[in-house]
């Protein structure tokens with residue numbers, strides 16, 4: 001048990017977590033049985049009865065509704081995409097930015113977000129990078145806003161050291177200054193509760209292969225529908241307000257859909273969207289706040305045990321500034337990654353060490369196993385806390 005839910009029961013849904021000590025959900029979560037069952041069902045239906053597509057599309061809309069509730073939005077504010085990068089590019093190209101306009105981003109934040117905006121330099125848009133400090137909030141960004149600033153784009157949680165930026169205060173700053181606000185929630189979603197309205201985001205983008213538990217190839221985009229002036233850079237029949245009944249393209253009717261479907265192109269990744277429906281049910285059954293608190297408890301335990309070994313944690317320590325589930329340990333990845341692998345522990349190499357990232361199925365015993373492997377091998381002085 002954890003103090004928040006029956007973690008042993010949850011763990012049984014993730015067979016991979018029984019075979020290896022899986023501490024790498026920030027990279028990709030193992031498949032859960034209910035998620036696999038949703039994909040299996042799609043495959044069987046295709047194999048045995050070739051559809052029916054209308055049932056498959058109904059499930060897409062049911063998942064859209066669930067996702068909207070999960071983000072505190074309405075279903076007509078949600079589009080399905082391919083991944084975070086596509087969502088960020090859709091957002092960057094929908095903003096009415098012109099030569100001389102400036103976008104603020106955080107230095108060292110995820111490159112997939114940065115490149116979407118750096119590509120706008122072709123239009124003469126400037127991107128300025130604000131230093132990444134342990135705490136990033138409205139006060140960190142305010143000094144960088146000038147008369148040319150039009151937008152801020154950043155992650156909610158950083159992938160490489162688990163910073164959790166104060167996106168609510170930055171959203172309020174954007175509202176005050178009349179700026180667009182684009183947020184990449186890829187590392188946060190499924191673990192950190194997200195309220196699109198409290199964030200005052202214009203767009204929120206994510207993939208779904210981490211906290212949302214679905215294999216790669218499905219993304220999402222939230223669009224604040226009060227921003228009706230934001231139009232898609234690409235167009236397909238599905239993006240239109242009126243799809244011609246005879247399916248002959250009508251050059252005089254190009255108005256985009258009033259909903260976020262304006263940002264969707266063509267057919268969907270059906271098995272992945274069905275899988276997402278199942279994973280959202282799993283997350284809702286536990287409660288995302290409980291998943292967050294469970295991961296925070298694991299993180300507190302990890303930090304205490306690293307302190308006892310005198311091994312340094314790279315990112316923020318305080319709960320209000322750190323992600324619940326992402327921790328980087330100052331152990332040189334080149335020396336340690338293979339050692340963890342040999343001992344059946346899956347973690348990721350990161351800029352400043354070894355990244356440990358938790359999922360809903362991890363336990364205190366997983367943390368203790370990791371620590372025991374570090375303790376047995378011993379650490380060099382460079383990894384010791386200052």
Ligand SMILES: Cc1ncc(COP(=O)(O)O)c(C=O)c1O
Nearest residue numbers: 083084085110112155159186207
């Ligand atoms: C913050 C963040 N954004 C985006 C991505 C991935 O981008 P995409 O979904 O386009 O592969 C990752 C990691 O995979 C990430 O950590």
